Amino acid sequence: MAKKTEARRASARASAFSWSVLRFLVTVVTTFLGLLAVTFFIGRVIPIDPVLAILGDRAPAHVVDRVREELGLNLPLWQQFLIYLRQALTGDFGTSVLTTNPVLTDIRRVFPATIELATVGTIIGSVLGVPLGVLAAVKRGSLIDQIVRIIGLIGYSVPIFWLGLLSLLLFYAQLRWVAYPGRVDIIYEYSFTSVTGFFLLDAAWQGKWDVMWDLFRHIILPASLLGYFSLAYISRMTRSFMLNELSQEYIVAARAKGLTETRIIWFHALRNAAVPLVTVIALSYAGLLEGSVLTETIFAWPGLGLYITNSLQNADMNAVLGGTVVIGSVFVGINLLSDLLYRTLDPRTRSR
Template identity: 85%
Template structure:
């Protein structure tokens, strides 16, 4: 190969490397900008809320000089821009202050309660995906039929009915009347002081230790709140699956596959669904992030000791360090999953790499 022929290839390789570098830098800039925006929002919320952090610590009956000294220790006497810089530095190091309610570092409390929220959201997402995807596919294949209408009604109810009302109704029916599930909470008081969690994920810990009676009790506690979250996830996933499948079934490759004599089941499940799987993975990831951040009401109704209940109790007790710390963690997780799903989408779908 001549030198003249190698020059265009070198230019193309260099342009590809520059494009990848720009993509990486753009992604990093997006992450940094989004996280700084999240910190800015939470910081100014903490300053706008009519709650004095110093009074929340010492009480409203403390002498004025004590309140002023605490304000100086917290840096509340500094200019607002200086407070924001300190806030960013502390947040990046994981220091969200001390919780007034528990007297523990906020990050320590979050590490204790966040696994419960993750466990609840993970099972809810699994329920939503396992049942939502087949329902969405069925609705797309049977478009306009009675089955399609039923699936769309299920999704509409999941979007429309308030979660607190559905949760109270579920407790009334399945706990109070039928006694199929355990009472609100995460674990029975009988096992609360004998079961020793290792990772904070109780189901995994109980199975790992072979405590099957504890595992059954944990299952009876988690099935109703996770099923409720799973229903709302199912509504979203089934609707998006139906939309993706309708788009794929209208493509020319489906017509060609039918002309070749392939079975309808193979066309639907091995061709159309496989092509719809890439955007569907993004939908499932966003649904998971939504359950992580949106389980506050569910945890409150079912007395689930997760991050949502922790933030709610802290807000009721004017514990702004805990509220803002929990908000930052939830926001960071949501942003992280959102960006990760976008990166995964671009990686798995070659058509989007040039965009």
């Protein structure tokens, strides 16, 4: 009897796991198809003719009609979407008018720069944002709490392009603490070999410490700017999570046992708050990958954001749509991954 009961439980657990995996896969597929659909129809709504972007405004009408037919733009919209869907699923986003390269090739070249910038920005935001959020929660209502909240409010309110221009004026033009906009000085551009596309990693692996210093002087200002906006979000959420944990009964019990306040805050409250914080940091990272367009434009950072901006200015819709799909896919992927990680770290959510 006991064996049959255990077998039924094991079967129920396996069935629940299978349904959970199936729901996850359905969510991924549905979200990705929705992303492709939204991207495609927005691209068709924008008043830019891709044929004229390729041929120019003075192309003869018969040439325009022939190219339009070759690209399939004379077909009904639903047929165009099916063709776009089939090509996108195979990684074919067409050819860039601006660079004459396949869009996916261009994205592989520029996307590592965006990942590197967003990663450094997230590290800065997390290293500073979490302690500030903890401190604000512990000192709730004090001057320190008000200062941290004001810092976060400014981070949410100030336009990033305005703050970027001011930081360039101060730290580059006046103080000369950082290098000029760009990713690397031209004298170091060919002094190391880019293997991974992540210049900091490649230079460190090859022991090019002079190149590392130049790369650091280029990345520190735009990464700090992104890190500040990440800090505003992370510190606010950390404060909220810590306030919730500090009001729990186990904190009262820990204090009654005579544990030090430092141990209670950093080894008990923060440990429990770390589970939702993982999701917050992951979403912040995805947001920096998605929202670094203005930062890359201001600092001439050769990443995917600048690539999309230049493509949009030159009516290169294949590149714009391809870059948008990639950024959207990464954002959705990180979002789903953070949700899965949250369920893994917090056993209470597995049964939901």
